[in-house]
Amino acid sequence: xxxxxxxxxxxxxxAAAFRRFTAEVDGWWKRGPRFRFDPQGREGKLAFxxxxxxxxxxxxxxxxxxxxxxxxxxxxxxxxxxRLHPPAPGGGSGTRVEVRFEATDDxxxxxxxTHSGLDTVPTGGRMRALRSTSLRNALxxxxxxxxxxxxxxxx
Amino acid sequence: MTPAGAAPAGLDATLRALADPTRRxxxxxxxxxxxxxxxxxxxxxxxxxxxxxxxxxxxxxxxxSERSHPDAARVRVYRLEPAPFxxxxxxLAAVExxxxxxxxxxxxxxxxxxxxx
Numbered sequence: 560x561x562x563x564x565x566x567x568x569x570x571x572x573x574a575a576a577f578r579r580f581t582a583e584v585d586g587w588w589k590r591g592p593r594f595r596f597d598p599q600g601r602e603g604k605l606a607f608x609x610x611x612x613x614x615x616x617x618x619x620x621x622x623x624x625x626x627x628x629x630x631x632x633x634x635x636x637x638x639x640x641x642r643l644h645p646p647a648p649g650g651g652s653g654t655r656v657e658v659r660f661e662a663t664d665d666x667x668x669x670x671x672x673t674h675s676g677l678d679t680v681p682t683g684g685r686m687r688a689l690r691s692t693s694l695r696n697a698l699x700x701x702x703x704x705x706x707x708x709x710x711x712x713x714x
Numbered sequence: 715m716t717p718a719g720a721a722p723a724g725l726d727a728t729l730r731a732l733a734d735p736t737r738r739x740x741x742x743x744x745x746x747x748x749x750x751x752x753x754x755x756x757x758x759x760x761x762x763x764x765x766x767x768x769x770x771x772x773x774x775x776x777x778x779s780e781r782s783h784p785d786a787a788r789v790r791v792y793r794l795e796p797a798p799f800x801x802x803x804x805x806l807a808a809v810e811x812x813x814x815x816x817x818x819x820x821x822x823x824x825x826x827x828x829x830x831x
Contacts, residue, residue: 583823
């Protein structure tokens with residue numbers, strides 16, 4: 560398993576859930592040092608800039624902004640993905656968070672969040688190849704296989 | 715997001731050690747049981763000195779260890795060590811716990827807002 564998958568269900572249409580997830584991120588993203596980004600522990604206001612390539616920011620003041628990620632996919636109402644930057648320079652290329660919104664028959668929206676941790680692998684040298692999706696998928700499968708098969712047996 | 719943003723240093727080292735197809739090949743082969751360095755080199759098409767370098771990287775990270783063969787003390791074999799894999803599993807569990815809290819918070823937020831309209 561190279562990634563974690565977490566699900567929830569919210570009332571309302573997928574479009575509304577998408578909007579609340581993105582435009583209202585500061586209203587639900589948890590507070591405190593485990594969740595917020597400033598190394599000094601200051602708590603700012605989180606915001607996603609709309610559209611692919613938009614920045615994921617924590618704002619502390621007008622000129623005091625920390626970029627904590629980038630929007631990778633902006634396809635309302637179904638799909639949203641962003642990259643979380645590594646917290647320290649040289650800490651790799653960051654991790655990828657993908658969020659899917661699927662309407663259910665009973666007026667709810669199923670929200671599935673997938674966080675791929677593989678991208679925390681440093682990007683120097685050979686690991687640049689990991690930016691190619693097919694290679695990353697191959698490696699991801701390898702990890703999945705490894706952790707299912709090996710870990711319990713040798714552990 | 716502390717655990718989500720950065721893997722612990724040890725895990726980073728694990729991933730770095732495995733960032734090579736030959737070394738991943740070694741781990742794959744050792745899943746079936748201990749093997750000699752020479753067998754690994756042959757199976758993966760590496761020269762003995764190259765294999766010895768790869769094994770050193772894996773050993774330094776604690777992913778494999780070198781032992782005497784149970785039936786022939788003079789024969790050295792390599793085997794997998796579970797600790798780094800367990801560490802990876804713990805890290806993933808920590809990330810999952812963080813996101814569970816986050817999505818619970820998101821669901822509560824939606825419920826609050828929908829209640830207002």
